[in-house]
Amino acid sequence: MDKRMDRGNQGGRESRLQSTPESRPQRDPGRSPEHALDKGAGTDAGSDAEAVVAGADGMPGLNAAAPEVFAAARTRRSIRAYRPDPVPPALLRDIVELGRHAPSGSNLQPWRVHVLTGATLLRVGGAIKAAFLSGEPGHRRDYDYYTDPVFEPYLGRRRACGWGLYGTLGIGKGDHDQSRAYRARNYEFFGAPAGLVFTIDRRLEKGSWLDYGMFLQTIMLAARARGLHSCAEASIASYPDIVRRELGLGPEWVVICGMAMGYADEANVVNRFQPERIPLDDYASFHD
Numbered sequence: 177m178d179k180r181m182d183r184g185n186q187g188g189r190e191s192r193l194q195s196t197p198e199s200r201p202q203r204d205p206g207r208s209p210e211h212a213l214d215k216g217a218g219t220d221a222g223s224d225a226e227a228v229v230a231g232a233d234g235m236p237g238l239n240a241a242a243p244e245v246f247a248a249a250r251t252r253r254s255i256r257a258y259r260p261d262p263v264p265p266a267l268l269r270d271i272v273e274l275g276r277h278a279p280s281g282s283n284l285q286p287w288r289v290h291v292l293t294g295a296t297l298l299r300v301g302g303a304i305k306a307a308f309l310s311g312e313p314g315h316r317r318d319y320d321y322y323t324d325p326v327f328e329p330y331l332g333r334r335r336a337c338g339w340g341l342y343g344t345l346g347i348g349k350g351d352h353d354q355s356r357a358y359r360a361r362n363y364e365f366f367g368a369p370a371g372l373v374f375t376i377d378r379r380l381e382k383g384s385w386l387d388y389g390m391f392l393q394t395i396m397l398a399a400r401a402r403g404l405h406s407c408a409e410a411s412i413a414s415y416p417d418i419v420r421r422e423l424g425l426g427p428e429w430v431v432i433c434g435m436a437m438g439y440a441d442e443a444n445v446v447n448r449f450q451p452e453r454i455p456l457d458d459y460a461s462f463h464d
């Protein structure tokens with residue numbers, strides 16, 4: 177192994193152990209190497225980054241902070257009403273391409289995503305919505321998302337989320353018609369101009385599903401970075417046979433979820449809903 181590369185690698189590891197991106201003082205983003213890379217917006221900036229870190233002089237820039245992810249993660253929220261404005265196909269490709277950078281155990285990259293727009297989006301969404309509204313029997317998710325029953329403390333959080341959303345919409349507890357009509361909006365991808373459908377090879381194990389979550393979040397953060405919003409939709413996975421039929425997929429593909437993507441409708445009240453999070457100390461223990 178090239179000794180300079182080896183030294184560079186070790187230096188990177190040590191520094192990472194000593195300080196996290198959060199604890200390190202942020203550099204002037206205008207002068208940081210990753211800012212220079214970001215100028216290539218619209219291209220796969222990752223390949224530029226690889227070119228930099230693989231330079232002949234070790235790995236300059238390996239420890240450079242990439243602070244934009246904080247803004248993307250903090251402003252990401254599930255958006256359930258969209259403007260009709262279409263998303264340029266190149267922009268959708270750009271966002272989905274960032275998913276390639278998600279990590280996965282042994283680099284298996286278990287993801288497969290179908291990006292739907294235009295007539296296809298309407299056809300797939302319409303077929304699911306029709307089945308939902310007519311109460312067509314025999315549809316079931318390929319996997320269990322939740323335990324049955326859901327137990328505390330998760331049950332309380334789930335209820336708070338549901339009541340919070342329906343409260344924001346002014347839908348009361350016993351208002352089944354309105355709640356059904358609202359649930360049907362899931363199948364219209366909430367009016368978004370783009371809908372993504374995520375599938376995974378049925379033979380893959382839990383570890384690959386763990387990888388998949390990272391892929392999903394990478395795409396949602398990429399959408400934010402480009403000024404778009406999203407909403408992951410397990411609801412789409414409740415009709416896997418319809419999804420497979422409409423997309424011409426074989427039974428070996430499990431439908432994990434859908435995702436609405438587009439520009440947020442700022443005027444729609446539903447987008448005001450922001451469920452609370454448990455505080456840091458309720459989910460993190462720091463052991464020294």
Ligand SMILES: Cc1cc2nc3c(=O)[nH]c(=O)nc-3n(C[C@H](O)[C@H](O)[C@H](O)COP(=O)(O)O)c2cc1C
Pocket residue numbers: 252253254255256337362407408409410411412433449450451
């Ligand atoms: C995998 C996954 C599937 C989801 N499915 C749905 C869905 O079908 N419909 C919906 O309205 N929200 C769905 N959500 C959004 C969650 O309700 C939301 O992420 C959670 O309440 C936290 O709110 P936030 O995303 O606005 O921060 C889903 C989220 C995830 C991660």
